[in-house]
Amino acid sequence: MKFFRLPFAGKLEIVLLTGILIGFCLIAQNVSVDLYRCGLILLMVSALLQTVAGNIPPDSRLVGTLLRLLLGLTIVAGVFAVGIWLVPILANLGNRPS
Secondary structure, eight states: GGGGGSSOOOOOHHHHHHHHHHHHHHHHHOOHHHHHHHHHHHHHHOOOOOHHHHHHHHTTHHHHHHHHHHHHHHHHHHHHHHHHHHHHHTTTTTGGGO
């Protein structure tokens, strides 16, 4: 199979895109709430990882891919942390007396 000859980054992108599609299918079904929850979690995790993995060159090997993935997730976590820290400050800007 051609899939097993791909570098790790290429395989990771295919797996994450498949996870996104499966997550959408699980969200679209209306039989089980538990399947809906699993689909929502799968979709959120796959989409977050795909956001970072989409910026990794597809010909990267295992170690390079994991290092870039870790760096990208650290940057995303930092952006989220700064956003969470800034929300109360920005929300109170209009409430201060002049």
